[in-house]
Amino acid sequence: MPAEWRDFFALTKPRVMTLVIFTGLCGLLAAPERINAFLGFAAILCIAIGAGGAAALNQWWEADIDAGMKRTSKRPLPSGRMDRTQARDFGIMLSAASVGIMGLAIGWLAAAILAVSIVYYAVLYTIWLKPRTPQNIVIGGGAGAFPPMIGWVAATGEITAMPVLLFAIIFMWTPPHFWALALFVKTDYEAVGIPMLPVVAGEQATRRQILVYAAILLPLSLAPWWIGGTGWIYGASAAVLSGLFLLLSAQVGLRRTQEGDAMRPEKRLFGFSILYLFALFAMLVVDRFALTP
Ligand code: HEM
Numbered sequence: 001m002p003a004e005w006r007d008f009f010a011l012t013k014p015r016v017m018t019l020v021i022f023t024g025l026c027g028l029l030a031a032p033e034r035i036n037a038f039l040g041f042a043a044i045l046c047i048a049i050g051a052g053g054a055a056a057l058n059q060w061w062e063a064d065i066d067a068g069m070k071r072t073s074k075r076p077l078p079s080g081r082m083d084r085t086q087a088r089d090f091g092i093m094l095s096a097a098s099v100g101i102m103g104l105a106i107g108w109l110a111a112a113i114l115a116v117s118i119v120y121y122a123v124l125y126t127i128w129l130k131p132r133t134p135q136n137i138v139i140g141g142g143a144g145a146f147p148p149m150i151g152w153v154a155a156t157g158e159i160t161a162m163p164v165l166l167f168a169i170i171f172m173w174t175p176p177h178f179w180a181l182a183l184f185v186k187t188d189y190e191a192v193g194i195p196m197l198p199v200v201a202g203e204q205a206t207r208r209q210i211l212v213y214a215a216i217l218l219p220l221s222l223a224p225w226w227i228g229g230t231g232w233i234y235g236a237s238a239a240v241l242s243g244l245f246l247l248l249s250a251q252v253g254l255r256r257t258q259e260g261d262a263m264r265p266e267k268r269l270f271g272f273s274i275l276y277l278f279a280l281f282a283m284l285v286v287d288r289f290a291l292t293p
């Protein structure tokens with residue numbers, strides 16, 4: 001069966017990338033300089049195309065691994081709807097187009113960070129770290145932390161403390177986000193030999209690590225307000241959201257898996273992690289528009 005446009009769309013991991021694109025948009029809108037709407041739209045489109053290209057390259061490389069896991073076995077490559085060369089060429093084309101257009105239309109600093117994040121996800125994380133170390137997502141998660149910085153730099157043309165803090169927030173958020181999920185789909189990764197932390201270091205170590213990252217995330221998420229980069233609306237929202245995130249992480253971090261466990265706290269934490277990042281970045285923009293004339 002030949003690949004349809006739907007398969008190419010699926011190859012960009014659209015659901016996961018909504019949050020990547022959203023944080024990029026928030027970085028762009030929260031920046032102190034306002035960019036013209038047409039260029040702003042072009043910048044976000046480039047982030048979306050670049051993230052989609054990187055996701056396609058990730059699946060080109062991981063076709064065999066995806067075939068071995070229930071969660072990923074219906075993706076276009078493992079289900080045989082597309083061949084690997086098509087996925088690779090599509091990924092390269094999107095990646096190159098996104099960086100080229102970003103550079104020409106917006107600026108080469110934003111384009112360079114976009115290029116770094118694509119290589120980070122497709123090569124550093126997927127090809128190098130993921131199959132080798134249980135710290136894969138801690139280091140590799142950096143790729144997903146770049147979009148707000150790209151958005152910010154697209155608007156201002158420079159890297160200041162604020163975009164670095166936004167990067168750091170997503171960097172610290174990624175381990176609890178992913179390890180909560182890895183606790184309840186652990187068997188999948190075991191089957192294909194990917195050294196995810198629960199498989200290699202055990203559940204208790206993973207639970208403790210989740211709590212450590214959530215505890216660091218709380219003060220870190222307040223830092224943009226602390227350094228005067230945002231107003232009280234963001235500060236108060238970050239305190240509430242990160243407090244809740246820490247609470248849910250503590251429920252996961254301080255328990256043990258029981259016989260026949262439904263893993264409800266882990267599923268709740270994973271679900272909340274997504275809501276958390278959407279809400280935190282939305283409040284950054286609300287703060288900016290409500291408090292800055
Ligand atoms: C290396 C770091 C990360 C890993 C290993 C990871 C892994 C995963 C996995 C396995 C899922 C399950 C669902 C699926 O495959 O569709 C998922 C869901 C999700 N992830 Fe992540 N993630 C990471 C970083 C991020 C980042 C940085 C973002 C956005 C800023 C993000 C946003 C999401 C969203 C929105 C979902 C839900 C998708 C849905 O509703 O189906 N993830 N993540």
Ligand SMILES: CC(C)=CCC/C(C)=C/CC/C(C)=C/COP(=O)(O)OP(=O)(O)O
Nearest residue numbers: 013016020050051054058117118121143144
């Ligand atoms: C702008 C730009 C390039 C952004 C990149 C965004 C990025 C790195 C997002 C990470 C989210 C993601 C799909 C992780 C999946 O990990 P996995 O691929 O190990 O998950 P899988 O087991 O579902 O394949």
